[in-house]
Each structure stands twice: as structure tokens, then as C-alpha cells.
Amino acid sequence: MSYGFYIYGILTLPAPQNLNLQGIDQQPVQIKILDGFAVIYSEAQQERYLASRRNLLSHEKVLEDIMEAGHRNLLPMQFGLLISSWETVSEQLIRPHQEELTQLLAKLSGCREVSVKVFWDTEAEIQGLLAEHPNLKTQRDKLVGQPLSMEQAIQIGQAIEQGMNDRKQGIIDVFQGTLNSIAVDMVENTPQMETMIYNAAYLIPWEAESQFSEHVEALDHQFEERLRIRYNNFTAPFNFARLRLLISN
Structure with a gap:
């Protein structure tokens, strides 16, 4: 039974030749030339x-392998996109969005996505905040072990929260001031956990990765043991593929 085609992404022409890649369900990855674009797909088994x-x-991995092979004008599709026929792709994806696809692929051409996630130790940062603001520490210490009025609790809590937000924003400003100028574009995503204070994706020219990596390493040294930085130096540009599609299978 045929379940149609699983779509990975779209390339501008000329298309890759002699692909030797396995996709989902270990199916061979193929190319379909359609309306002036190269669609990356495999036969759907589910x-x-x-x-x-x-x-x-x-x-x-399919997308990353194709980009690493030199085909860097790639628009990745969202995971799980299945289509029943090439007419569906042509009528609902390519023809209605041809100009938008062309512009987006031009922007992504020759670029890679990298990501920077920054973590801190929340308790250590609170202690650092109190050490830098003795009056706040004295005020808090005086209230330790004593019943607090609602007003006192709110006042101390707000002061500490504002101080922590200022510390966090100060770090983010340093990262953005160091890294943003290298990038073609950037997206700041929502932190995924309480200890994560910065979660950003950067679209950078392919050849600029070594420079970007050096800057990330310099930031790591600058903040020494205070921060933990997780750097992913390459993925397909999912955060910058902002074409929103509704395709009926």
C-alpha cells in the first residue's frame, strides 16, 4: 500500500545528483524536479x-548531509510532512508561494544555522546579587526567621527579582553585542528550563562559523565558571524557514 511521499525540504536548481542517503524508515532519499525547484523526498511507509x-x-540528518555535500540553498520542511501526489505539492505549496519561496531560499543560500544556549546557577547568582548589594542583603538577613508582613515579602521579593532580571539582561546584552554582528539573522527562543537564561538561533554565512565559534569560546572564557554554554555549530535553518503552509493530503 502506498502512503505517498515524505518531504524533507526544497532546494533551488541545479539539484544534487547521485544521492546515496537513507531517510526515515531507511528509505532512499530522492529528488523530484517540480516547477523549477528540487523537492527532497522518500517513499512514505506509514x-x-x-x-x-x-x-x-x-x-x-538528511538535510544536514545534503548541506554538508555542498547544497546550501536549502529550505527545510517541518517534520512529518506527507503528501499523496506531486500535484498536491505543485498546487498547494509551490505555485501559490513561488515568489516567497524564491526570496526565502535566496536568504538561506550559503548559510547555516547555529544555536547558543546559556545556563547559570540560580542560587549562586542570587548570592552574587546580594554580595554586590549589601543593603539588600542586610535587609533580607534582618528578616530571616521573623514573620514577614505581605508588604515586606513583596518588597524583598520584587527587589531580588528585579536584580536577577538585570543580571540576566546584562549577560544577554554581552552575548548579543558579541555575536549578532556576525549573523545574517537571529531568533531568540523561549528558554526551555529555569536555569537557561538565553536560547538563540543564528543564521550565519557558512564560512563564518570558525569566527563565530571563536567568539563563543571567548565568551566562555570571559564568564569563566559562572555560565555554562551549549553551542551547536550546525543544523539546517529550521528557525528561519518561516513559510507557513497548510497542505491537504
Whole structure:
């Protein structure tokens, strides 16, 4: 039984030749030339694909392998996109969005996405805040072990919260001031946990990665043991593929 085609992404022409890649369900990755674009796909073996770690990694690896092979004008599609026929792709994806696709692919051409996630130790930062503001520490220490009025609790809590927000923003300003100028574009995403204070994706020219990496390393040295930085130096540009599509299978 045929379940149609699983779509990974779209390339500008000329298309890759002699692909030797396996995609989801270990299916061979193929190219379909359609309306002046190259669609990356494999034969779908299921009616719907669960967003399991294995499937997600397979989806991303196909795109990364194609980009690493030199085809860097790639627009990645969201995981799980299945289509029943090429007419569907042409009528609902390419023709209605041809100009937008062309502009977006031009922006992404020759670029890679990298990500920077920054973590801190919340308790250590609070202690650092109190050490830098002795009056605030004295005020808090006087109230330790004593019943607090609602007004006192709110006042101390707000002062500490504002201080922590200022410390956090100060760090973010340093990172953005150091890294943003290298990037073509950047997206600041929502932190994924309480200890994560910065979560950003950067679209950078392919050849600028070594420079970007050096800047990240310099930031790591600048903040020494205070911060933990997680740097991913390459992925397909998912955060910058902002074409929103509704495709009926």
C-alpha cells in the first residue's frame, strides 16, 4: 500500500545528483524536479509519523548531509510532512508561494544555522546579587526567621527579582553585542528550563562559523565558571524557514 511521499525540504536548481542517503524508515532519499525547484523526498511507509527521537534525527540528518555535500540553498520542511501526489505539492505549496519561496531560499543560500544556549546557577547568582548589594542583603538577613508582613515579602521579593532580571539582561546584552554582528539573522527562543537564561538561533554565512565559534569560546572564557554554554555549530535553518503552509493530503 502506498502512503505517498515524505518531504524533507526544497532546494533551488541545479539539484544534487547521485544521492546515496537513507531517510526515515531507511528509505532512499530522492529528488523530484517540480516547477523549477528540487523537492527532497522518500517513499512514505506509514500513514503518519510520530515525532520520536529516531524519526526526528533521521529527518534532520538528511538535510544536514545534503548541506554538508555542498547544497546550501536549502529550505527545510517541518517534520512529518506527507503528501499523496506531486500535484498536491505543485498546487498547494509551490505555485501559490513561488515568489516567497524564491526570496526565502535566496536568504538561506550559503548559510547555516547555529544555536547558543546559556545556563547559570540560580542560587549562586542570587548570592552574587546580594554580595554586590549589601543593603539588600542586610535587609533580607534582618528578616530571616521573623514573620514577614505581605508588604515586606513583596518588597524583598520584587527587589531580588528585579536584580536577577538585570543580571540576566546584562549577560544577554554581552552575548548579543558579541555575536549578532556576525549573523545574517537571529531568533531568540523561549528558554526551555529555569536555569537557561538565553536560547538563540543564528543564521550565519557558512564560512563564518570558525569566527563565530571563536567568539563563543571567548565568551566562555570571559564568564569563566559562572555560565555554562551549549553551542551547536550546525543544523539546517529550521528557525528561519518561516513559510507557513497548510497542505491537504
